[in-house]
Amino acid sequence: MTFLFIRMTLDDSFITWRYGKTLAESGVWNWNSTGPLVEAYTNPLYAALSIVPAVLGISAELFFKLVSIAMVAGYVLVVRRARLPRIQEFVLLAVALASPVFYVQLYLGLETASFALLIGLLFSILYRRGSLGTAGFLVAAAVAVSRPEGIVLAFVAIAWALVLDRRNRANWIGAVSVLGGWGLYWCARWWYFGQFFPNTYYKKTANDESLFVKILDLALVIGPLLLPIVLGIAVAATLYRRQVAISHERPQEILRDATPALLAAVSAAVVLGVYQKSDLVMDPGHRFYWQLLFPVVLVVLSRPIIRPAQTGPDSLLYRRLFGLIAVAIATVTVVAWHESLSSVAMIVGVGVVAVAVIVGFARDTRVPMAIAAIGLATTVGFTSTSELTSLLAYRYRLADAHEAIGKAIERTQLPPGSIAVGDAGILPYVVDQRVVDVSGLGTVATAHGTVDAEYLDEQNLGLVVLISREPVAGTTNPVDSSPVFYDYVTNERPDFVAGRAAMFADKYYLNYWISPEWADSGLADELDEVFERSKRDNAMPNPAVFMDNLWNFPFLR
Structure with a gap:
């Protein structure tokens, strides 16, 4: 697939790359070498990286293709080092490497794929370890400077890490370092460019409705779609409880297991509350919701969903429970975005998720969780041949x-x-x-x-x-x-x-x-x-x- 899709580069990517070129040629951090300062990019990380090819005198387009290839290699390495059950590792690799839309987002020259993979890595670290650690806080910092809404995801992950282990002094130091550093960066760019938000925000904001009106509109769209799923889950959960004797896990473990559902809920809020209300013109492969909902698939599959032989019957209960809820939320978000089932692939994906979620709540088995994740990956990653x-x-x-x-x-x-x-x-x-x-x-x-x-x-x-x-x-x-x-x-x-x-x-x-x-x-x-x-x-x-x-x-x- 790389042979096919590596040739793609979106016109918008050159807007960001022009900053590195202008800096190298004129010593000015701006879109133009003269005139008013303007922040025309939403991806500070890629804007900073664009300096490298400009200074080295090589093609920025070639440089970012190499960055994309490195991301694929990094993804494979991280998945292999996670030491998951073999079939689960295969699924986790396949949802990305067998998806044409993944390669589309990877090679367009935008930050879409890197943003999605960083979000997936950030919440997977939290989900697997129950804490962030040094590596997790570094990834949180990268997420925060990947896109303006990245700070929301980074803040949620850091806050959740503190909820899971508020007595850990290292967590507080990491939280202050990342959030404080981001605050200093945001104020510095505000002072430099003279605008609180990047210029793209003022271009893409579609209307001036109040927050209350936006929340009400969102509720009217998502409510009718979410209600049947909630009722189905409630019924299936009741049946499940009759079959499995449930013991009580530690609250921290239950909260840790809820990490994928938390990510799905925050992503749904950003997708439907921000993206859908904005004037988004360039959206190939539905890249805006893909970059926030595809990470849900990665996080759900990042911990074993197969019960070790020495554990009790309910050791994975909450993990599967919240994993299925996360998949359901993300799937409903896609349907709410389109306001209909607009393609055969989407109908199949949503149908697979619906059946897998209901069966997953009714029976104690790993199969529905894996199938639900595949269904979500299909739903999020569909696009037409044209x-x-x-x-x-x-x-x-x-x-x-x-x-x-x-x-x-x-x-x-x-x-x-x-x-x-x-x-x-x-x-x-x-x-x-x-x-x-x-x-x-x-x-x-x-x-x-x-x-x-x-x-x-x-x-x-x-x-x-x-x-x-x-x-x-x-x-x-x-x-x-x-x-x-x-x-x-x-x-x-x-x-x-x-x-x-x-x-x-x-x-x-x-x-x-x-x-x-x-x-x-x-x-x-x-x-x-x-x-x-x-x-x-x-x-x-x-x-x-x-x-x-x-x-x-x-x-x-």
Whole structure:
């Protein structure tokens, strides 16, 4: 699968990597080397790592492919060292390594896979040991700086470790170190960038509803779905209690066994309370809920679900009980996200989980727990064949469109000026000019909706590239801040010349408007050539694009 999916790189990943490049070339930690400071990334860990290839002078794309391969090797090593029963070890490896969606998230260049694996490792350490220890607190720190919501997961894990063993002085030292260190980092970036949240938060927040309204909306969606499961579990648990004589375990052991259910509940709250309420555009393989719900599978399977011969009949009772509850919560979260059973794979996955959970509560056996985990992995990791083929062709389309425009700009001797781009990613990464991000991720003014003609006059725009559904010069889609830019180049500055820059896919074109100062540079001729080449190559269907580039790996160029 690596042969197939390693060729994929999402355009958004280049937004983060541009920080390392800018720092290495100009000594400034910013998306642009000049202009207002902006935090266009949500993954500080990958932003910091992007410095390495920039300093070494190697391809950032190649570097992060190697990081992804190292993650796979690390995952296999951790699973093998866990010394689980052989069949359980096989299942734990298979839910990741046999899943196409796992490889999609692994190689897209985003932090999705690393974030999921770190969360899984963090809660697995807590679940297996009943404490975090030095390694666990280091993993908690990595989770906290992987994404803004990572601090929620890190805080919950640390708080749970204190609940399990509040008398351990090392736990308190670790908690203060990680949470205090994160607080200092957050305040430092707030002081540096001038915004409490990353710029992406202001772009992706879909509405300004109160927290109470969001909680009420969430309850109305998840309540009807959760109620039948709760009733089914209650009935099955009653039947189970009639079959098994239950002794009392220590409260700390019961709480430790509840770790997977805790993770599932927190993940469900973030997925449905935050992600679903946000304007999430790039969500290949449902990466947002995958990165929080896939770890539930890993944690549930991280401790033996087979009873050792020398233990009593109820030694794994609570472990299986809370494991099944965790799987049920995560599955309901996926259904609530889609608000329906939207595919055959999802129907099968949910059905398998439902049967396994009910049987698992009714009978004292390890089989339902393993089957439930597999069902959850299927439910979380499903995607359509059309999306997979689209992703396999994606990087080649990007090379013939966005990247080709950037290289055309780099080949051309241009007077001073900036570029406005409607789809920021690899195009700004390739060029040296200051870039205004029309979508809002890389520019504060567009994220906050304060762009006007006066602001655009100050940017000294030489080129504006906007997305359009038609290959017709002078057309654009009215999305994000593009209407303001379109009005500027057609009404405020009618001396801008319109043209066609590139075709990415059917009904996805990049059109340009070039200023009089840049019109005589020869750039328009370069962009016309890019359009003709992209129209020839990107007009093909996705399977044809992929097969035409079967042995072409862009990160090796």
